[in-house]
Amino acid sequence: MDKIPILRMGHFLLVTIQTDLYDRLAMSLEADLVQMVSKTNAKGVLIDISAQSIVDSFMGRIIGNIASMCKILDAETVVVGMQPAVAITLIELGLELKGVHTALNVEKGMELLQTKIILPTEDTSDDDDYSA
Amino acid sequence: MSNQSPDLAKTLRKKRNDILELWMKNQLADVSLREDLLTNEELRAQSEELLDVLLQNLNERNIAEVESADFEPVVEVLSGISISRAKQGFTPRETGLYIFSLKDALLTVVQQELKDDPAQLVTAVLTISKLVDSFGVTTFETFIKGREEVILRQTDEITEISTPVIQLWDNILALPIIGTLDSSRTQVVMENLLQQIVDTGSSIAILDISGVPAVDSLVAQHLIKTVSATRLMGAECIISGIRPEIAQTVVHLGIDLSNIVTKASLASALRYAFGMLQLDVKKTIREK
Numbered sequence: 001m002d003k004i005p006i007l008r009m010g011h012f013l014l015v016t017i018q019t020d021l022y023d024r025l026a027m028s029l030e031a032d033l034v035q036m037v038s039k040t041n042a043k044g045v046l047i048d049i050s051a052q053s054i055v056d057s058f059m060g061r062i063i064g065n066i067a068s069m070c071k072i073l074d075a076e077t078v079v080v081g082m083q084p085a086v087a088i089t090l091i092e093l094g095l096e097l098k099g100v101h102t103a104l105n106v107e108k109g110m111e112l113l114q115t116k117i118i119l120p121t122e123d124t125s126d127d128d129d130y131s132a
Numbered sequence: 133m134s135n136q137s138p139d140l141a142k143t144l145r146k147k148r149n150d151i152l153e154l155w156m157k158n159q160l161a162d163v164s165l166r167e168d169l170l171t172n173e174e175l176r177a178q179s180e181e182l183l184d185v186l187l188q189n190l191n192e193r194n195i196a197e198v199e200s201a202d203f204e205p206v207v208e209v210l211s212g213i214s215i216s217r218a219k220q221g222f223t224p225r226e227t228g229l230y231i232f233s234l235k236d237a238l239l240t241v242v243q244q245e246l247k248d249d250p251a252q253l254v255t256a257v258l259t260i261s262k263l264v265d266s267f268g269v270t271t272f273e274t275f276i277k278g279r280e281e282v283i284l285r286q287t288d289e290i291t292e293i294s295t296p297v298i299q300l301w302d303n304i305l306a307l308p309i310i311g312t313l314d315s316s317r318t319q320v321v322m323e324n325l326l327q328q329i330v331d332t333g334s335s336i337a338i339l340d341i342s343g344v345p346a347v348d349s350l351v352a353q354h355l356i357k358t359v360s361a362t363r364l365m366g367a368e369c370i371i372s373g374i375r376p377e378i379a380q381t382v383v384h385l386g387i388d389l390s391n392i393v394t395k396a397s398l399a400s401a402l403r404y405a406f407g408m409l410q411l412d413v414k415k416t417i418r419e420k
Contacts, residue, residue, distance in 0.1 A: 080366060084326030087364040088319075091357045102366035104333055109366070 004029050006036050012044040012113055013037065013075075014106075018051050026062040033066055037073045044113040045070050048106055050081025060095035067100040076101060076116045080109035140242070140256050141190045147241045152183055155237035164229065169220045178213055183234070185209045196259050198266035210267055211274040218278035231271050235264040295321050297328040304405045305334045306398065308373075310343030318354035322361055335367050336405045340398050342373030352387040359392050368393070368408065372401035 002025060007014040013036055015029070037045065047063070067077040078101040090097065101116070103109035144151065156176055159165060170178075186206050194200040210231075217227045238260050246253040295317070298306045307325050311317075325337055339358065344351065355371060362369035372395040374382075382389060395401040406413060 079364075082365050084323060084330060084361075084365065087326055087361040088322055090364055091361045096360050097364060102364055104329065104335065104366040108335070 003032070006033060008036075008040055008042070011042055011117070012046055012110070013040065013042045014046050014048070016048040016051075020054075021052060021059055023058055026059060030062055030066055030069070034069050034073065037070055037075050042075050043117045045075050045077045046106065046109050046113060047077065047079050048081050048109075049079060049086070050083065050105075052086060053083055055086045055089050057093045057095065060090050060093060060097065063100060064095065064097055067097070071099060076113060078103055078109040078113055080104065080106050139192065140259065141187075141192050141195050143245055144190065144238065144241070145187045147245070148183065148187055151237050151241050152180060154240055155179055155183070155234055158233050158236055159230070162229070162233070164226055166222065166226060169222060170217075179234075182206075182209055182213060195263065198263055206267070207270055210270050214271045214274040215278035215281075218275050219282070224272060224275050227271055227275055228268055231264065231268045234267075235261060238264065291317065291320055295324050297324050299328075299332060299334070300338070300402060301405070301409075301411075303332075303334045303409060304336045304338065304402070305329065305332065306338040306340060306402075308340040308343060308398075312346070313341075313344055313351045313354050315350075315354065318358065322358050325358065326361060326365055329362065329365055329367050336370065336408060337362050337367055338370045338372055338398065338401045338405065340373040340401070341371060341378070342375065342398070344378075347378045347381055349385050349387060352382060352385070352389070356389070356392065370395060370401045370404060372396070372398045 002019060004015060004017055004019075004021075004025065007016075013033070015033065017029075019025070021029070033045065036042070045066070047066070049063075052059075063079060067079075070077045077099075079097070080103045082102065101109075101112055103112050156179060159175065159179070160172065189202050189206055191202070194202045214227060217230075239257055242256045242260060243253065246256055290311070295307070295309070298308070300306045305325070305328055307321065309321060313321070325339075328334070329337060339355065341347070341355070347355075359369040359371065370393045371389070374394055374396055393404065395404060403413075
């Protein structure tokens with residue numbers, strides 16, 4: 001079975017979903033990600049779904065679940081690169097992904113995470129809060 | 133048929149010039165003649181074409197069968213006339229009367245030809261009436277089709293032009309919505325806006341509804357959907373141009389817009405967007 005790689009970048013975890021996310025893969029991603037957050041004590045999770053062109057209610061729920069679980073583990077979740085068609089589908093399905101932060105691309109997602117999280121060791125240098 | 137009208141088609145063909153003259157005379161004498169839309173020469177050419185194609189395809193076998201495939205060329209010419217008249221601005225009544233005036237001409241000629249044989253005259257009159265009536269119906273069908281094409285084209289154009297997405301500033305898009313917002317338009321608006329957000333990488337979208345005549349719960353729901361979809365993409369959406377009447381209706385309908393940023397005018401929405409992007413607009417002081 002394929003596995004979706006979870007990359008660690010400092011205090012953040014980076015997940016790029018490049019393949020079609022079928023149900024079982026999504027379930028295993030959810031489990032792996034939560035494990036990883038708890039193991040690495042990550043403060044933020046960034047999920048890039050720019051390669052996903054279709055989405056169903058199950059996928060939407062999994063993303064929502066991941067966000068809620070990470071929240072409990074004290075990590076913020078940002079979903080980046082959502083395609084217009086995917087956004088419209090999720091809205092039509094009534095899934096607004098409350099509690100999930102979104103950004104247009106990975107760069108903006110990273111910026112957003114950095115403003116959301118006060119890192120314990122290093123100073124966050126620019127203390128702008130334009131998305132607050 | 134053959135014993136009743138063996139030479140009706142042939143007779144008509146022989147009398148072609150008489151019919152044309154009579155038909156033209158009738159038309160020119162008519163008070164409803166529209167010389168402003170069609171000159172007499174054009175009208176004559178049009179009538180001649182129709183009569184010729186009709187007489188060429190008419191024979192004693194098919195004259196009583198209006199559904200016959202032989203009349204396809206006639207129907208084609210009729211459709212052409214009908215559509216061009218629809219575009220020129222003739223009323224359906226005028227186009228209809230034009231076709232029916234051919235019946236008068238045909239009947240007058242037949243009457244002269246068969247005045248010694250009343251029995252055959254009646255049959256001939258009935259046959260011709262039926263034939264021309266069917267042509268009349270065809271004309272109306274194509275006339276309506278011609279008009280519908282015009283309407284469809286206009287509808288397409290309206291949907292095409294009415295949803296422009298404007299880049300107001302770096303990272304700021306504006307979408308002025310003009311006209312009623314129904315589900316199909318919301319879909320177009322949403323798709324356009326989201327695509328532009330992706331293309332330009334903008335983080336703020338301003339939805340200006342000053343051109344929306346009324347907001348009911350359905351329209352509000354469509355607006356909320358658009359805003360939510362924009363948020364999912366990772367951009368912020370501001371609704372501007374809310375008129376006092378709209379504010380009243382929204383509250384009376386109990387629609388909750390509290391988690392959407394709303395501004396009264398596009399200017400204040402832009403100011404708010406500048407604030408979000410930490411931009412400052414200043415008046416330059418000219419040095420003397």
